[in-house]
Amino acid sequence: MSTRHALDAAALAEVESRLAATDELLANSYPGDDGRRQPIHTAYVPADRFAPELPAQWGADALNAAGGFAGLAALAQKLGLEDPAALAELVAAKLNSEPIEDLRLDFEDGFGVRSDAEEDAAVVEAARQVAQAVADGVAPPFIGIRFKCFEAPTRARALRTLDLFISELVAQGPLPEGLVLTLPKVTTIDQVEAMVYVCEKLEEVHGLPAGRLRFEVQMETPQLILSHEGTVPSAALIHAGKGRVSSLHYGTYDYSASLGIAAAYQSMEHPAADYAKNVMQVAVAGTGVHLSDGSTNILPLGDAEAMESAWALHARLVRRHLERGIYQGWDLHQNQLATRYLATYAFYREGFEAAAARLRNYVHKVESAIMDEPATAKALANFIRRGMICGALTAEEITAKAEISVTTLESIALARATQTEESNA
Template sequence: MTGRGVLSAAALEQVERQLATTDELLAKSYPGDSGARQPIHTVYVPADRFTPELPAAWGEAALEAAGGVAGLAALAQTLGLAGPEELAVLVAAKLEREPIEDLRLDFEDGYGDRGDAAEDAAAIAAAGQVTKAVATGLAPPFIGIRFKCFEAPTRSRGLRTLDLFIATLLGAGELPDGLVLTLPKVTTVDQVKAMVFVCEQLEAAHSLPAGRLRFEVQMETPQLILSHEGTVPAATLLHVGEGRISSLHYGTYDYSASLGIAAAYQSMEHPAADHAKNVMQVAVAGTGVHLSDGSTNILPLGEPEQIQAAWALHARLVRRHLERGIYQGWDLHQNQLPTRYLATYAFYREGFAAAAARLRNYVHRFESSIMDEPATAKALANFIRRGLICGALTAEEITSTAEISLSTLESIALARATQTEDSNV
């Protein structure tokens, strides 16, 4: 007996009408990963201390603190990382080539209240220094400012700093490609809506393309995790941001303090921190918005044993958030750079062989004991791609071990979730 479908054209059209809103929501609010590079860390410095030479100076200081290549290898061995000599060479090269991936000139906690005249001058000077850094090739890939928050006491001051900074940048030419604006201490979705409005006004005033100005939101208050109505503003704010929100950043100490956690127990790994970041991670899934962990204020300074203990803590915390699928964090001091890169590079290098083998088997349809699906292949490709972008892996390693081209890697990593197994290349 031959089967015959019974759904009519009218029925199918009805399904299309019923799901039109869903289709629009998925396309607009859950576009997936755009492929834009995500820095592995963000460094904050007081705005008035930035000069174009600062990133290189941080790299030199970090390498010196670690004791050069030999010291990096010894540190990696002490931390129990595989391939310490190889890691040391790669990290030393990174500290010389690109010591800071993302730099924020801070006008908030790191700057304080110095009066309007001083901050006006500092905002203009900061834009001038950024322009100079970009023009001379000394700027990190991502650079921008954190201005004061939109709470009533600091709102007008923060907006004026932002306004002066953008105007001064544009007075010297185009905005830097890697410009990042940080909106801190957000407590309500309305503050995000206000920031969207401000961006629109600045774009109109300066004849910028619509959507050119984007910003990241610092998650430092419990009101974004659970509102007074019992909703989750962390998710809502992403969808009222009109595509302008680039990332959510967890603020370790402000968030912990707001929950009444004693100072000695405020940490990136406190259960309260994990809960907030778990909520944030679910909220950003599929949206293309990046997620960043916070910082540790235990710095590698003082006596040798204090430095070693701080390095061990930092390396463990970096590895911890990487294993949990959070690929960015904050660094507060140049001496944290050695462990930022050692821990990050070890994460990618230790997992590379297995990921490359599974991706190779998937692409070439080799029989193996693990049968990966497209979603897993995408995760494998993204893991390798992130390692390549930050410098932990080389193009030669990837093409020879995974037996695929970089274009194939890119295609799989950025494939939409709806692509089928037959669409791999």
């Protein structure tokens, strides 16, 4: 007896036709992770204080503030982190080799309001210093500027600063591969669309490839969480950005102040902050756009007791946003680098063995008490991959514990290919 099919080729064609728009939406607006590196932090410095030697100096200052290798180990122990000696060794190496992953030269709040002549001169000099740092091989992997916002009082100055910076960088040579531009205090999608136009114009004038200039959006106003129409602009602006929005960054203090939260209670862990970041996290899901938490303004300065208290707070806040699936945050002072890396490395190393075992069992089809699905395997691989990229884990550790190659790890994390068992891993 033959099986009858009610849904023939004509029915399939009809379904294909009805879902063509959905297919296009998913492909264009939700392409997923493109594999580009996400820095674990963004450090901010006033633009006129940058020099090529600044990253190395920050690393040396951070190590010195912690008391060297022994001090890092002691700090890790006080913070209750596992294997303090191993963490100290890894963090000391990071502070010597790549102390800052992402650096923003600030022409906004950190620079303040100055005369046009003074800011013009500072912009040109900043571009030259950035170009020199890149040429000398001492620039962080990601580097760029935060200019003033596109609101009416500062709009012209913002455009002038951006124009001068890009023009001088182009004059100095190829743009830095990790160039980042930050658009602050965004309130409407129109401002994002205006930034898209500006990027297109700069590319046209300077002969840059289309799409070369991308930018971050700083979420510092409630209007991006809920508009006057009841919509969620932080989600819509990503798609209005035409592929140029690289990241959404939460601005702790401007956002808190805009809600009327008293200064003493403004924090990365205030319920209002969590709500905003939860909305942003949903907005970026599947788009390939990164998400960053903000900063704490309690700095490790002063006497030993004050420094230890600030380090403990910073380490806890770093761990907190990592556990919530936000893998980047801000650092405002070099002394915060010690706890940025200690807390981040501890997060990945403490979870590594369990994640590696589950991923090994999934790849090699080993029966276990936990039955993971492809989506979970992808999350496990992403966790390990992030730990490797920032320096918390080594390729050798991954190969030994997960019994897979780094290539296989990448393919699972980025869902680039169907994974088969590696019998000779």
